[in-house]
Amino acid sequence: MLQYDVVIVGAGGAGMNAALSASKDSNLRVAVLSKIYPTRSHTGAAQGGINAAMGFRDPTDSIDKHFRDTVKGSDFLADQDAVEFFTTYMPDIIRELDYYGVPFSRDEQGRVAQRPFGGASSPRTCYSADKTGHVILHTLFEQCLKNGVKFFDDWCLLSLVVENGKLEGLVAMDMRSGEIHPILAKSVVIATGGFGRIYWSRTTNAFNMTGDGTAACFEAGIPLKDPEFVQFHPTGLAGTGILMSEACRGEGGYLYNNKGDRFMSEYAPSKMELAPRDVVSRSIELEIRAGRGFGEGMTAHVLMDLRHLGKEKIMERLPQVRELALDFESVDIIKEPVGVRASCHYMMGGIHVQDYKTCATPVEGIHAAGECSCVSIHGANRLGGNSVADVVFFGKYAGLGAKETAQNRSLGNPSLVSAAANEWMSKFSRMRTKTTGNNLFEIRNRMAEAMWYNVGIFRTEKNMVQALETINELLEAYQDTFIGDSSVKYNTAFIHYVEVGNLLKLAKAVAMGAIARKESRGSHSREDYTERNDAEFLKHTLIHKEGDLYRLDYSPVKITKYQPEARAY
Amino acid sequence: MRTITFKINRFDGDRAWTQAYDLNHEEGKTLLWALTKIREEQDPTLNFTSACRHAICGSCAVRINGHAHLICKTSLDEILEIYKSDELAFAPQANFDVVRDLVVDWRPMTERLETVKPWLIPTEDGAADTGFIQTPKDFHKIASPTDCIQCGICASECEQLAENENFLAPFILNRAYRFAVDSRDAAPSEHIRPAFENDLWKCLHCHACVSQCPKGIRLDREIAYLRQESMKMGEVDNAGARHAYAFHDDVQSKGRLNETTLPLKTEGMLKTMRRIPFALRMVRTGKLNPLHFPKAVNGIDGVRRIYAKVKGGKK
């Protein structure tokens, strides 16, 4: 049976930085499992930058301002002790990344360049042109190669084996051979990213963002925290939902409606296009609803205009973004405005992390970092540039935490982990040999539709309850699915079956959390409860899965320095 | 109704075959749209890798009619127009082992990548707790090379790699270049020497890699730079370097290449003797006149002064 001291699931920014940290103890055997080749991870899609109060672009910037902006951006739902920890040590992370070789853009003094970003009181988003996530991902991969980190790619996590609140091991499939392996581990870091694919048809997320680690933790008894907080990025390309970085607005882009007005003046007169994402997304949807948009249906949109930036600035700071508009909308942003509309982008909610310094979850031995986790530092809405920062930062601390956990634990019970693996082997065998059943893609697409229309940017009780009913129906239909591929080797139809199962569970939690939260806060916007209600809802949602029962609970928000106040931009 | 036929190379780990799928044409679509539609509506056993859909993850390189493309950003209509056909042939990337259908194995490539130490070897000017200072000009040198998404298209297109598995795929040479020109790297030779030792001079200059790189990276210029640097590092005694210097010296001396002395200068006397049958054939048909020595061109003084001026200005 495979045995490791630390197993990291997911090889994006969080996973790889966790691997580098855990590897600092050379006596520990560390392994990274990844469903895909590491450099394909979604960290690479992040474009605009990584936040840290370096004070280069604006010497009056400070850690405290970053702290305050993040808390305000979170609509006061973030745990402030964690946010303070994060913002305090982020500048160190930037220096580490620079030392690793990340090719940051530079200012005239040769320091890491910073740009303005949404919801930031000072320009502190460190960047590399418009491909910051990509270069950080590749640099971390290079460092992993340098340090001989062991990768198992094309290995998909199936489940975590937990007994009496303690980690025993995990079960994963080696996709190439089709073999399902029990793996013993003293500690595990889950870093599998978000689950934006619950909105399958309109998301900036890659196809693999199906919340496998989140769902596995959910099954293993770790609650999901704040799942209802879904960030819709305002500027996804009209036709496809593909991301057009916030950097477009950071570098000075404008948003126009069909009357030729910069409509953000109505919704955020001070920050305009650089209001936080939830504010801008809602504004765009309201404009489209009021008939001031262009086009119709799923591809209705407003226009983003970058022409006034000029060719030189665009080629220097936004070259890849320009390629995207050219390739996917046949628009050259140097010459024309481009159609944009909100697209599901990020999950603030996720695996409940209870110790922000080690990223430990309530299950002994399981740590979580990156988008899959909820510490919470983003609360009800995440600021742009804070996610790349989050994954690298908490990836590091989760790795250090998992290292220490492994030093103080022993391996789990092999027969428990074997039994779990055997169950999966039976399931795989059954699914391969089934010849009838419901169509998996139909189930998935119906889920996506229900989520986008009923648990999207604007929510009402009636619609969300309907969505929840649909999801419950789909969960039922999912019990009898036909995957259509009987192959043992590299059966991605089976993997997709597992992924859709994960998405359905998470979608249900999102809907439940959204229905129960009778207020509007951050990205959770209800037309029937339009105000923020601190008296009743200044708390984190926790959804527990106990067998087939989903139980909802709440936990307090840690408030230290910044008392909730009205959130206006 | 216009039907497009996709002839796809299939492989299940044991057996290989070609399978044809028909799709109704739709405007404004990409090749990824087509494969995804086939998979979801016709054949869930069809395998290919894709993730981001917007040309940053590098997952979806596939050969279409023999040439590798990132299918997420390749317009179906453009490809049909180029080949003037409603039939397209899909195959996995060349020079990779196939896992299943259009899915290839990256592990061997990653191992080859490690040959050039693809990580920063930091200079003493930086430290983990301070980072580095780097000028915008120096950043520009690494801006384009770091666009590389390791899609493997260049490796698939490479005509040398197809014949010689010891050759380092262009994206690996790109990594060597990327660190060799990074002002924060203390040891460019650590990246360049392994490239030189792994058949750097065997690149055919066919430009197949450059032509298909989705990020427009000038791999040809990078490879030329690595060769220049390898010579500066002292590696001048090999066929490739000597061949280059033969041209360099001939142009300075006469302005034209001396084809008779070229093999001698490149390979030395012993190896050139092997080529005697070759040379005799050429003399027989009149192609080679061993007594032909080019005269210096008009204006050769100017050429020599240009050489001097260019070299004078160099570091």
Next chain:
Amino acid sequence: MKYGFFPGCTLESAAYELMISTKKVAEALGIELIELDGWTCCGASHIQDISEDLSLAINARNIALGEKLNAPIMTVCNTCTLMLRTAKQRLDEDEEAKARANESLKEAGLEYQGSSDVTHMLWMLLADYGLENLKKKVKRPLKGLKVANFYGCHIIRPPQIMGFESHLNPQSMEMVAVALGAEVVDFDQRLACCGFHAVFPAEKEVMQKTGVNCLSAKDAGADVLVTPCPLCQMQLDMYQPDAQKRFEESIKMPILHLPQLIGLALGFEPEELGIKRHIIDAIPVLSEKLSSK
């Protein structure tokens, strides 16, 4: 129609038949070719491996010689075309590079201005001369001659610099062959590399490619393989016996320069076009397939 003619080194000796056939074809078509006075080797991608600045300067000089004639520059070698066009693109787009190059050119009493385009005879025929006009000059249609068109890398790649037609599916040679009355044969090495530039450091691989390229044309039923580049012609012709050693199947594929193919259609005899200089004898198949005028 007047062009500054840049022959390239190989036309002086090993590919002298290309010099002969180019001049004969140009004369027959009424195209004036004025050889650039004092042109030097283009560097052939080898000087580029020693110094980019040097290759830029010597090619700026070559183009400046053409500019003095107030004419566009025409070549008949793929690599020369690529080297000159690469230099030209850099000089036209990068002010600093142009200034530096001109400082060097001043030493030779020359200046690069950017007023002369660089083209290849194949492009010239399609873009400037016109296929319809070419057809009119055909005295002996090449009916029955099956032609495999081997482009050679440097006339199509990279598209950023060459860009005359699609590098994935170029058709210019096929169009010319059809205009001359020949039958075109499709073969899978049509866009492959001949390997000439690496024949010394990579002999084994290049000989393998030489054999494969020729056999591919043969298996497709070609009588001759035609190429617009003397380097490809030399590689596939001169080295064919060496490549043969690695293959059991007999290759024997005659390799023609594009102007030779055109010359045959314009009524010239193979001997007049220097075809007797080839290593692989093309005379038998041409005698068999070509009608008398």
